[in-house]
Amino acid sequence: MKAVTGHRLFWPAAVLVVMLLANLVVTPGFFSIQVRNGHLYGSLIDILLLGSPLMLVALGMTVVIATGGIDLSVGAVVAISGALACYLISGQEDQGAVSGVLVAVALALVLSAVLGFWNGLFVARVGIQPIIATLILMVAGRGVAQLITSGKNINVNSPPYKLIGGGYWLTLPFAVIVVAVVVALTGLAVRRTALGMLLEAIGGNAEASRLVGIRSRRLIVLAYTFCGVCAGIAGLMISSNISTADGNNAGLWMELDAILAVVIGGTALTGGRFTLAGTVLGALVIQTLSTTIYTTGVPPQVTLVFKAVVVAIVCLIQSPAFRAKVFRRRARPAAPPPASPAAADVEVNA
Amino acid sequence: MPGAVLEMIGVSKGFPGVRALADVDFRLFPGEIHALMGENGAGKSTLIKVLTGVHAADAGEVRLGGDRVSVTGPQHAQTLGISTVYQEVNLCPNLTVAENVFIGREPSKAGAIRWREIRRRAAELLTRFHVDVDPGVRLGACSLAIQQLVAIVRAVDISAKVLILDEPTSSLDRDEVEQLFTVMRRLRDDGVAILFVSHFLDQVYEVSDRMTVLRNGRLVGEFPTADLSRIDLVGHMTGRMLSTLEQLHVPEETARVQAEPVLKAQGVGRRGSIAPFDLEIHPGEVVGLAGLLGSGRTEAVRLMFGADVADSGTVALGGKPVSLRGPNIAIDHGVAFCPENRKSEGLIEDLTVGENIVLALQAANGWLRPLSQAKRQELVGRYMTALRINPADPDMPARNLSGGNQQKVLLARWLITQPKLLILDEPTRGIDVGAKAEIQKLVVSLAEDGVAVLFVSAELEEVLRISHKIEVLRDRRLIAEIGNIGSVTPEGILEIIANGTTS
Numbered sequence: 001m002k003a004v005t006g007h008r009l010f011w012p013a014a015v016l017v018v019m020l021l022a023n024l025v026v027t028p029g030f031f032s033i034q035v036r037n038g039h040l041y042g043s044l045i046d047i048l049l050l051g052s053p054l055m056l057v058a059l060g061m062t063v064v065i066a067t068g069g070i071d072l073s074v075g076a077v078v079a080i081s082g083a084l085a086c087y088l089i090s091g092q093e094d095q096g097a098v099s100g101v102l103v104a105v106a107l108a109l110v111l112s113a114v115l116g117f118w119n120g121l122f123v124a125r126v127g128i129q130p131i132i133a134t135l136i137l138m139v140a141g142r143g144v145a146q147l148i149t150s151g152k153n154i155n156v157n158s159p160p161y162k163l164i165g166g167g168y169w170l171t172l173p174f175a176v177i178v179v180a181v182v183v184a185l186t187g188l189a190v191r192r193t194a195l196g197m198l199l200e201a202i203g204g205n206a207e208a209s210r211l212v213g214i215r216s217r218r219l220i221v222l223a224y225t226f227c228g229v230c231a232g233i234a235g236l237m238i239s240s241n242i243s244t245a246d247g248n249n250a251g252l253w254m255e256l257d258a259i260l261a262v263v264i265g266g267t268a269l270t271g272g273r274f275t276l277a278g279t280v281l282g283a284l285v286i287q288t289l290s291t292t293i294y295t296t297g298v299p300p301q302v303t304l305v306f307k308a309v310v311v312a313i314v315c316l317i318q319s320p321a322f323r324a325k326v327f328r329r330r331a332r333p334a335a336p337p338p339a340s341p342a343a344a345d346v347e348v349n350a
Numbered sequence: 351m352p353g354a355v356l357e358m359i360g361v362s363k364g365f366p367g368v369r370a371l372a373d374v375d376f377r378l379f380p381g382e383i384h385a386l387m388g389e390n391g392a393g394k395s396t397l398i399k400v401l402t403g404v405h406a407a408d409a410g411e412v413r414l415g416g417d418r419v420s421v422t423g424p425q426h427a428q429t430l431g432i433s434t435v436y437q438e439v440n441l442c443p444n445l446t447v448a449e450n451v452f453i454g455r456e457p458s459k460a461g462a463i464r465w466r467e468i469r470r471r472a473a474e475l476l477t478r479f480h481v482d483v484d485p486g487v488r489l490g491a492c493s494l495a496i497q498q499l500v501a502i503v504r505a506v507d508i509s510a511k512v513l514i515l516d517e518p519t520s521s522l523d524r525d526e527v528e529q530l531f532t533v534m535r536r537l538r539d540d541g542v543a544i545l546f547v548s549h550f551l552d553q554v555y556e557v558s559d560r561m562t563v564l565r566n567g568r569l570v571g572e573f574p575t576a577d578l579s580r581i582d583l584v585g586h587m588t589g590r591m592l593s594t595l596e597q598l599h600v601p602e603e604t605a606r607v608q609a610e611p612v613l614k615a616q617g618v619g620r621r622g623s624i625a626p627f628d629l630e631i632h633p634g635e636v637v638g639l640a641g642l643l644g645s646g647r648t649e650a651v652r653l654m655f656g657a658d659v660a661d662s663g664t665v666a667l668g669g670k671p672v673s674l675r676g677p678n679i680a681i682d683h684g685v686a687f688c689p690e691n692r693k694s695e696g697l698i699e700d701l702t703v704g705e706n707i708v709l710a711l712q713a714a715n716g717w718l719r720p721l722s723q724a725k726r727q728e729l730v731g732r733y734m735t736a737l738r739i740n741p742a743d744p745d746m747p748a749r750n751l752s753g754g755n756q757q758k759v760l761l762a763r764w765l766i767t768q769p770k771l772l773i774l775d776e777p778t779r780g781i782d783v784g785a786k787a788e789i790q791k792l793v794v795s796l797a798e799d800g801v802a803v804l805f806v807s808a809e810l811e812e813v814l815r816i817s818h819k820i821e822v823l824r825d826r827r828l829i830a831e832i833g834n835i836g837s838v839t840p841e842g843i844l845e846i847i848a849n850g851t852t853s
């Protein structure tokens with residue numbers, strides 16, 4: 001029992017399960033999955049699909065947080081990437097041409113990588129605090145997105161582009177497959193090489209890492225670049241799903257959801273130890289919460305408060321200190337105070 | 351004899367896989383200085399943490415003034431009159447000295463903190479304890495010794511009935527130790543009960559009245575200091591006889607000097623930290639750095655590793671001139687460095703023991719070439735056994751190891767890289783007598799295998815025991831170099847330091 005509850009993924013998983021069950025109570029058909037036109041449909045699939053961009057952004061955020069940093073600019077990068085891709089596609093004669101879409105996607109991802117790299121340089125080379133360094137792009141980035149879209153929404157009508165965030169492949173939403181592949185590759189990259197350990201070392205103790213010879217700067221730049229690319233893919237998904245680039249609203253406040261997902265997943269904001277699986281669970285928790293709010297018809301004026309309350313509870317349950325307090329309170333009256341200390345010890349030590 | 355002010359009866363505390371304390375009884379009387387003795391990992395810090403409520407005991411009870419108490423945390427312990435200074439200084443380096451003394455209990459008036467009052471009272475306290483530091487400077491800018499003293503001043507000022515000091519002297523100089531002991535004796539005479547942990551037997555015998563010995567989490571016994579010989583004490587602590595502690599013979603000056611020096615520094619210095627100096631180390635040579643605290647020992651060795659960058663002079667490693675712009679470059683040339691401050695500059699507490707041990711090697715290999723699982727296990731296992739790191743569990747988070755074992759992990763980390771030059775800054779600080787002798791032996795045997803060692807220690811006896819050559823520093827300047835022939839004594843070195851002359 002202790003081994004199960006002690007596992008670092010136990011609490012995020014438990015929270016997710018409880019939320020899903022709560023939905024099942026309210027919406028009896030919640031767990032049902034059907035096949036229609038060779039596609040899987042159902043609320044669970046919806047959660048996976050709608051949660052895909054967040055899972056990706058949170059994945060990149062996890063790696064950055066592991067180094068002891070934070071990236072506030074991911075929402076802006078989401079907007080920029082979607083805007084650039086849609087801008088390029090909308091300018092093409094044949095919006096449905098696969099090659100044109102591929103070029104647009106590639107350029108959007110390259111730009112996202114460059115933006116992440118830029119963040120990384122500010123943090124690792126210039127030595128600006130991560131929260132400030134990425135705040136620059138968070139603010140400026142939205143402006144850039146609006147510049148690309150000239151302040152309007154750009155609509156595209158491109159079936160190949162639509163696939164990314166709204167299409168299906170092998171009965172599954174294409175976006176979910178992309179997330180699965182990226183998560184798997186990232187998992188391999190951090191755990192099969194020494195990357196994960198070195199990132200955790202940097203986040204755990206930067207000065208000690210320097211003195212042990214870790215080339216932290218490169219790794220930090222790498223982490224921010226990766227985070228930028230993840231946000232870029234998420235931006236493609238979001239704009240593709242609605243076939244529109246919205247420089248104002250795409251990815252708005254997404255950095256906060258991503259940070260929350262990381263924390264719920266069990267990675268500490270102070271850096272060091274991180275868990276990608278936890279982050280995926282955390283992102284799903286947040287998406288499930290949003291979905292729940294819609295399906296159960298929580299009145300719109302209280303959704304934010306509702307969300308905040310649930311998140312607060314989840315974070316409290318996650319905190320070992322909080323649990324210890326609650327358990328201690330409970331446990332104390334239950335254990336009878338030993339009448340004679342010597343006798344009590346014999347029992348305990350036996 | 352008055353009743354015990356603090357009593358523990360049958361206290362047990364386990365961590366996953368470790369029995370840190372098993373059925374331990376302990377008594378502390380008012381007006382005594384009581385030493386808590388034991389090897390690394392014996393459970394001393396754990397006992398203290400149970401007393402101060404950091405850990406809840408699994409069984410047993412704590413009595414304060416005869417009444418059973420359940421201490422819920424350090425704050426609570428403080429209100430009960432138990433103040434503690436931990437093994438690793440636990441203050442805020444970014445606040446000033448004065449703020450650190452009063453943090454959490456700032457004198458305030460109508461909700462506003464009275465900063466001037468804080469400054470004034472801190473200055474008063476510091477003078478009372480003869481701590482020579484400006485209360486307005488940032489604590490992080492002070493030496494470790496000063497930080498330690500500030501922590502003690504803070505603890506003492508929180509009207510303590512019981513003062514607990516976990517290895518308070520490990521980063522202090524002789525004079526500072528004396529100063530601390532004076533303060534401790536004065537407090538004892540005022541009726542304060544002082545619990546004190548140290549691995550320095552001399553200090554324990556000098557200052558303590560009674561001692562309690564732990565071994566592997568069990569109580570060995572409680573003894574008046576005067577009635578227990580050192581041999582017996584060490585026997586009680588280790589459960590072995592003193593055979594492993596046999597004296598190392600003083601190394602002879604050999605013909606090694608012929609070989610190409612591993613490191614040759616000329617006119618290397620850094621403004622505000624150490625005046626330019628020359629230094630040469632040959633393969634198989636142990637060079638000791640002696641000097642008082644703040645004499646520039648650490649500053650000098652940091653330049654040899656690129657931990658700080660020199661602003662003058664040249665360094666040649668293995669005969670080739672190198673520009674030491676950072677640790678990487680030194681490491682690539684086979685230099686290893688165990689820093690003085692293991693918590694902030696050495697250990698990565700989040701990582702496991704095994705990860706900490708392979709970290710330097712892995713960093714040198716780069717992230718794309720991970721050590722294979724088998725190789726890693728083999729290396730970690732070998733060095734954990736060789737250094738007797740306890741508990742021998744490579745998957746335990748490094749933060750859970752006792753202080754002395756953490757130090758051994760750092761040694762293992764660098765030994766694994768098979769360095770040509772090993773720089774050790776206070777490697778035996780916080781290490782028990784048995785392990786200390788082992789580390790000294792290790793240094794000697796590494797040197798026999800051709801490794802050059804640069805060895806910094808505040809203990810002159812130790813420097814003398816293992817070095818071929820001794821560099822003496824004073825006031826951030828290298829003032830003398832002496833070959834360690836039989837006639838050199840600690841007193842002789844102190845004299846050089848005092849007079850600033852080469853005899």
Ligand SMILES: Nc1ncnc2c1ncn2[C@@H]1O[C@H](COP(=O)(O)OP(=O)(O)OP(=O)(O)O)[C@@H](O)[C@H]1O
Pocket residue numbers: 365366368369370388389390391392393394395396397437740741749750751752753754755780782
């Ligand atoms: N939080 C923890 N989790 C797991 N094990 C722990 C924890 N704290 C201490 N231990 C283990 O308990 C034992 C006693 O450790 P403790 O720190 O009390 O030793 P110590 O006597 O203070 O040693 P040292 O002289 O090296 O400081 C050790 O085996 C240590 O690894």
Ligand SMILES: [Mg+2]
Pocket residue numbers: 394395396437516752753754
């Ligand atoms: Mg200890």
